[in-house]
Amino acid sequence: MNQAARRIGRTLALVLPVVLVLSGTLAVTRVPWAAPNAESQVLTASSDAASSQARARAPHEVLRDKLLTELQEKNPGVALTHLQEATNGRPSLARYCVDIARVLGQAAVAKYHSAKKAQAYSRPVCDTSYASGVSQGH
Structure with a gap:
């Protein structure tokens, strides 16, 4: 019994952070960067352009x-x-x-x-x- 609880604990310790990160990432897949009404500009979490678009100009x-x-x-x-x-x-x-x-x-x-x-x-x-x-x- 003790060994089964430990295995479940380890599995949750590995899986839970991944699930939390993915659910948070998926929650912000639609972010308008240019203007409040810019529906066409959508950034997905896996986009390579994310770092260049995220930098705001001074x-x-x-x-x-x-x-x-x-x-x-x-x-x-x-x-x-x-x-x-x-x-x-x-x-x-x-x-x-x-x-x-x-x-x-x-x-x-x-x-x-x-x-x-x-x-x-x-x-x-x-x-x-x-x-x-x-x-x-x-």
Whole structure:
């Protein structure tokens, strides 16, 4: 009797963790990574792309890319205003403000092919970083 109980205990000790892991894994096979309404993006537990999709981009990188898109679609003034609003609303982004403003200045020169026209959109955001970017882009 004692030997049978021991065998059952060993079997449960080996099987139970596997069952728990599999049931937990199967419970999260449908996870939308892009947006709440992105039904098409589904990640399965065995996907090789899981590690690359799971890494979120840093907030300052997302902000930089968004502002560069705004600069191209609208103008640098709009992007600089939104940069100021973002850093005021989220102080943790302030340490990236100088770099983002400099990149915006360089992108403005590339868009207009003129440092003078790019400089016309200058705003007092992050000291003179936008102007520094304009001069680097020229």
